[in-house]
Amino acid sequence: MQKAKLTLKVDPSHQSVVRISDTVTVGGQDLWIVGGPCAVEGRDQMEAVAQRLAIAPIQSIRGGVYKPRTSPYDFQGMGLDGLKILADVRDRYGLPVVTEVMAISQIEAIAAHADVLQVGSRNMQNFDLLKALGQTHKPILLKRGLAATLEEFVMAAEYIMAHGNPNVILCERGIRSFDSYTRNVLDLGAVVALKQITHLPVIVDPSHAAGKRELVPNLARAAVAAGADGLIVECHPQPEQSVSDARQALSLDDMAALAQSLKAIATAVNRSIPAGVAPAPRLSLV
Ligand code: PEP
Numbered sequence: 001m002q003k004a005k006l007t008l009k010v011d012p013s014h015q016s017v018v019r020i021s022d023t024v025t026v027g028g029q030d031l032w033i034v035g036g037p038c039a040v041e042g043r044d045q046m047e048a049v050a051q052r053l054a055i056a057p058i059q060s061i062r063g064g065v066y067k068p069r070t071s072p073y074d075f076q077g078m079g080l081d082g083l084k085i086l087a088d089v090r091d092r093y094g095l096p097v098v099t100e101v102m103a104i105s106q107i108e109a110i111a112a113h114a115d116v117l118q119v120g121s122r123n124m125q126n127f128d129l130l131k132a133l134g135q136t137h138k139p140i141l142l143k144r145g146l147a148a149t150l151e152e153f154v155m156a157a158e159y160i161m162a163h164g165n166p167n168v169i170l171c172e173r174g175i176r177s178f179d180s181y182t183r184n185v186l187d188l189g190a191v192v193a194l195k196q197i198t199h200l201p202v203i204v205d206p207s208h209a210a211g212k213r214e215l216v217p218n219l220a221r222a223a224v225a226a227g228a229d230g231l232i233v234e235c236h237p238q239p240e241q242s243v244s245d246a247r248q249a250l251s252l253d254d255m256a257a258l259a260q261s262l263k264a265i266a267t268a269v270n271r272s273i274p275a276g277v278a279p280a281p282r283l284s285l286v
């Protein structure tokens with residue numbers, strides 16, 4: 001780790017707080033809870049998610065519009081039409097949105113419609129993409145590679161920061177191992193270590209780690225207890241109907257119940273969960 005400079009914690013009290021919007025931050029006292037489907041599938045779906053979860057309370061919505069699918073024949077995402085849906089829902093509910101960027105050519109459009117740009121596991125070491133994201137000032141949610149060491153993970157963050165963007169959030173999402181019972185193995189040890197080694201916010205994705213919805217709430221609670229600065233959790237109005245990652249999607253009611261259950265754990269580790277807001281939705285013009 002000797003070569004990393006910008007990511008490293010220089011003194012134990014050094015902790016970066018990344019601003020997501022005027023009212024939402026990650027890395028400070030408040031936890032940052034992100035919920036939403038794997039993929040944006042349509043306006044009604046995202047409307048239902050925002051309507052139910054704004055009061056849950058969660059602080060941001062997720063939904064992929066450019067999807068890195070294992071098979072080229074699977075749904076690849078709604079693209080620009082999906083971005084417009086995300087931006088519209090964001091504006092009407094006051095919930096910042098997180099979505100994945102897969103290519104340099106997508107950065108401009110995504111930056112114009114979303115608040116946080118996610119780099120997926122499969123792109124953690126796409127160095128040209130990381131360098132290009134270094135030239136934006138948008139918060140970047142950097143997911144750990146499928147089999148990345150902590151040094152490789154931290155160095156990927158270093159790429160973004162060394163190219164000018166200090167707004168990096170790390171995300172542990174499970175790593176490959178020998179046991180196929182869970183989709184991946186959630187590495188909570190990495191969360192504790194990254195919080196000690198770096199000053200960056202560290203969040204946890206229990207959905208892609210577990211791959212099974214019944215495992216997600218307890219892993220999410222364990223992550224907060226272990227010191228994570230937030231969570232990104234997949235949920236869907238009709239989980240079984242999800243076009244991608246259906247098996248790990250929570251129902252919206254289960255997502256809301258999870259958010260509620262985190263309050264006591266947050267308090268125990270001296271964190272808080274910002275209160276939800278239920279703004280009156282304005283008419284959609286898109
Ligand atoms: C996702 O967030 O939907 C996703 C594809 O995640 P990961 O890159 O961690 O597999």
Ligand code: MN
Nearest residue numbers: 038234244245
């Ligand atoms: Mn997914």
